[in-house]
């Protein structure tokens with residue numbers, strides 16, 4: 001199918017990837033309408049919690065490095081054009097045993113793409129930062145790491161999309177997507193029909209509800225709790241100058257941010273994945289997810305902090321509950337629908353998509369505009385169906 005430059009595109013979901021897709025499409029001259037069930041920046045999907053890590057040390061796969069480098073460039077350009085700080089370059093320190101294959105993937109990704117890093121032994125790591133690092137552990141410090149400020153990123157993408165002609169419609173929940181010979185049709189819960197030449201589905205954790213036939217049973221929604229802590233006042237200056245950090249701990253992948261007032265004043269830390277049996281780490285329904293915090297959410301963090309990061313011990317200030325939508329391989333899905341190639345899907349961002357958003361927007365734009373373009377093979381739908 002060829003979509004002319006006059007084509008209209010509907011984007012279903014105005015969160016991270018919907019905004020970025022609308023931004024890239026509108027700037028390419030395409031009339032875009034975004035339908036979002038809630039509002040601009042909300043805490044019911046996958047982008048809540050105010051900040052997101054950006055890193056080039058990519059243990060999930062060296063193939064992600066060029067994509068994050070492209071996104072880094074786009075975030076910087078967006079930041080300059082909008083005169084707003086979007087990316088805070090704190091550096092990233094990753095810590096773990098040298099026997100950990102995921103950790104070593106991270107270092108290998110740096111090696112294969114010339115990403116600058118320092119490899120530090122345990123003593124030097126302890127000297128620089130307040131982590132209790134066992135003697136046999138090592139650290140990898142990448143100065144290119146840092147964090148993105150979610151609200152300002154969203155505002156800048158939306159402002160530029162609107163300036164380029166995009167329209168955002170809030171409080172509209174899409175119920176289904178159908179196809180006619182004239183193009184795909186989007187039907188909302190009020191039974192209104194929205195027709196377009198192409199539809200981009202970026203519904204995050206609701207993707208399996210919007211397109212139930214796509215990867216049935218292969219997209220898992222996981223609940224994740226972000227926490228903010230108040231450590232001892234005399235430690236705050238030191239904690240405010242921390243890089244973003246992550247540990248490949250035998251119990252799981254823990255990560256955190258420097259002490260800041262980004263959204264909530266406190267020391268933000270969380271657990272990305274667990275390597276223990278955790279009966280609470282089960283699939284959830286995004287409309288029913290439990291948004292309270294429970295002792296079983298905090299216990300692994302308290303244990304981690306007591307053992308590895310005692311400077312962070314303190315009282316819980318606040319929390320947010322957020323959702324991952326994971327694919328079997330934890331890679332993204334960016335592809336055309338097999339049922340209708342005019343429907344483009346960008347989903348399954350598996351807890352690590354935010355940093356890439358403007359680069360994902362460009363990939364989506366190319367799938368809409370170039371009928372012969374193919375997504376990177378690692379993001380093909382067939383890969384997740386087969387994994």
Ligand SMILES: Cc1cc2nc3c(=O)[nH]c(=O)nc-3n(C[C@H](O)[C@H](O)[C@H](O)COP(=O)(O)OP(=O)(O)OC[C@H]3O[C@@H](n4cnc5c(N)ncnc54)[C@H](O)[C@@H]3O)c2cc1C
Pocket residue numbers: 012013014015016017018035036037038044045046047049051052053054172173174175202203204205206207210224225226270322323324346347348349350351352353354355356
């Ligand atoms: C706790 C946590 C920590 C994370 N940390 C990082 C990190 O440090 N670095 C990083 O790069 N990534 C991180 N991520 C991942 C990143 O935030 C997500 O990959 C990204 O936000 C996913 O974007 P999305 O557009 O798919 O989802 P969302 O941003 O949730 O957007 C989906 C949107 O679609 C809307 N929608 C859904 N269904 C409908 C419908 N039927 N009709 C209309 N609208 C609809 C939703 O309301 C929502 O606004 C983290 C995620 C979580 C949960």
